[in-house]
Amino acid sequence: MYVERASRLPGAVVWSRALSGPATAAGPVLPDGCMDLLWTEGRLLVAGPDTRAYVPDGVPGGWAGVRFFPGTAPTFLGVPADELRDMRVDLAELWLPSEVRRLTARVDAATDPVAALEEVALDRAADASPPDPLLREIVTALDAGHSIAATADHLDLSARQLHRRSLAAFGYGPKTLARVLRLQRALALARTGVRFADTAARSGFADQAHLARDVRELAGMPLGELLARSSWLCMALPASGKLPRRI
Known part of the structure; x- marks a missing residue:
């Protein structure tokens, strides 16, 4: 358990x-x-x-x-x-x-x-230095669906600076981070019973087919199968800083 x-x-x-x-x-x-x-x-x-x-x-x-x-x-x-x-x-x-x-x-x-x-x-x-507060702002902005360009502009960073900071802090660039956070938003909605087409639109995907492709690539299985597996209980990462659950 x-x-x-x-x-x-x-x-x-x-x-x-x-x-x-x-x-x-x-x-x-x-x-x-x-x-x-x-x-x-x-x-x-x-x-x-x-x-x-x-x-x-x-x-x-x-x-x-x-x-x-x-x-x-x-x-x-x-x-x-x-x-x-x-x-x-x-x-x-x-x-x-x-x-x-x-x-x-x-x-x-x-x-x-x-x-x-x-x-x-x-x-x-x-004994460690506190994390740069700018990192949380990056997560918050991308999780809200803002574009990478808008996020960089809002934080007064160049696209190159944002990418460099993201690699060191998150392990990948802002494009991948935004994609991961978007997947988590979609899963949180789909698990509440929201129709897949509506989930795609509300999560920031171009359409339901786009959602299906991302789920297959990031999760390794179709969305319907993913939702049927209770052990894959992942929650969205809202601006409040609540962390997703993963097993």
């Missing part, structure tokens, strides 16, 4: 899956612009920003994670997001291995691994 809650770390949520009770197979993870700090017994990992659906490998088991609002994880990790695009890597590849071993043992030994992982994130964030 998947459970999530707001984190004490601003701009993040904490989640867990099958930490107790019978383990269940994990469903694919949809692109959402986020990055995660992950724990499973004996390992700490990082999930980079996805540009396509990610299907977890290996035997199902207990997992915990801290999911960061788009653009905030690179400051925490000390690594540009584009270096981790479409990747899952051991944290020891990014931080001192001796420190990662100590942190892994700390979470492994905790009565509540989820809370222990959150403490790791809080401790690290206390």
